[in-house]
Amino acid sequence: MATISSYDTQSGKRYRVRYRTPDHRQTDKRGFRTKREAEAFAATVEVEKLTGAYIAPKLGLVTVAELGPEWVTRKQATTAASWGHSIEVAWRTHVLPRWGSTRISDINTLSVESWIADLAAAKSATVVLRAHGILAGILDDAVKSRRLAANPSRLVGNLPKKNKKKHVYLQATDVDDLAAAAGPRGTIVYVLAYCGIRWGELVALRVSDVEFLRRRLSIHRNAVWVGQECVVGETKGKESRSVPVPQFVLDMLSVECRGKGADDLVFPSDAGGYRARPKSGRGWFAQAVKRSGVDATTTPHSLRHTCASLTVSAGGNVLALARMLGHKDASVTLRVYSDLFDSDLDALGIALDERYSPRSVGKVWAAGSTPPPQ
Structure with a gap:
């Protein structure tokens, strides 16, 4: 049990609590102004020792x-x-x-x-x-x-909430205009917009990753600039994936790969290394956006959103889109692109009406209900 003793200081009488820690070592805490404060501390220590909640005060002195x-x-x-x-x-x-x-x-x-x-x-x-x-x-x-x-x-109760950024979805004609404005880099625009890969995955592509016979891109690397150094590692989802490529984009890639070795980068920088993300405002991508007249907030990542939109418009289902984008779970795809599937509800209502309404209405009328006015 803890013991309490008093001692004198220049500021007056103070109290000390002596007690044993759970590992049976003797320790004390001093400086209590009143005996009541010392007794409260002693009682708290004993309860914490019994419940296993005891924390040695000196351990909290670390910064x-x-x-x-x-x-x-x-x-x-x-x-x-x-x-x-x-x-x-x-x-x-x-x-x-x-x-x-x-x-x-x-x-x-x-x-x-x-x-x-x-x-x-x-x-x-x-x-x-x-x-x-x-x-x-x-x-x-x-x-x-x-x-x-x-x-x-x-x-804490005052953490701010991040505002969800509005996705930019370009139309196919917008992609054409942007690619045309990008000049020699137009193939990059098409690959991002129709394959949905991330920028780091794009710049890490090597010729051997373009599977021309299967019409696929093998995505298993990601190149990210950290300060002045480019770090090449796994993809964001840490899993390789195979991404379908439209034939017209594949034809463009064949031009990019012509004369290169299997281990060469498909889209190297002017210096031959990994291409950095275009600088906002001053970079080639921002300038292409400005010249093309597409949504001014369009970024390279917007083309990934555009790919999702174009894929859904083309009839792609959620599971296929999730695999294409590298989402581990289709629920992630639904959460990120929930707005793309709103029209599916309208289409579903129309499909149900066209398929089943004559049969249902006929049964209701046969039961004696009054048919709706013509």
């Missing part, structure tokens, strides 16, 4: 800066290089300056909410959510290692 680098390194090892880079930047820019010198035991929900409010006033919801996720992840580790009893950052 966020001491725990953060290990969490960031571990996270980078299990995520894509581009995402790992984003995490490292957010940690260094937004989390470390504010919380680095703070002891984890001193962090409370209100202080985290204040930080979120300040950050949200100057940064986008994406930046705020990423920064909060890093702090929350570090404190989750502290809970798992029994440095904290609970994670105060998980109780």
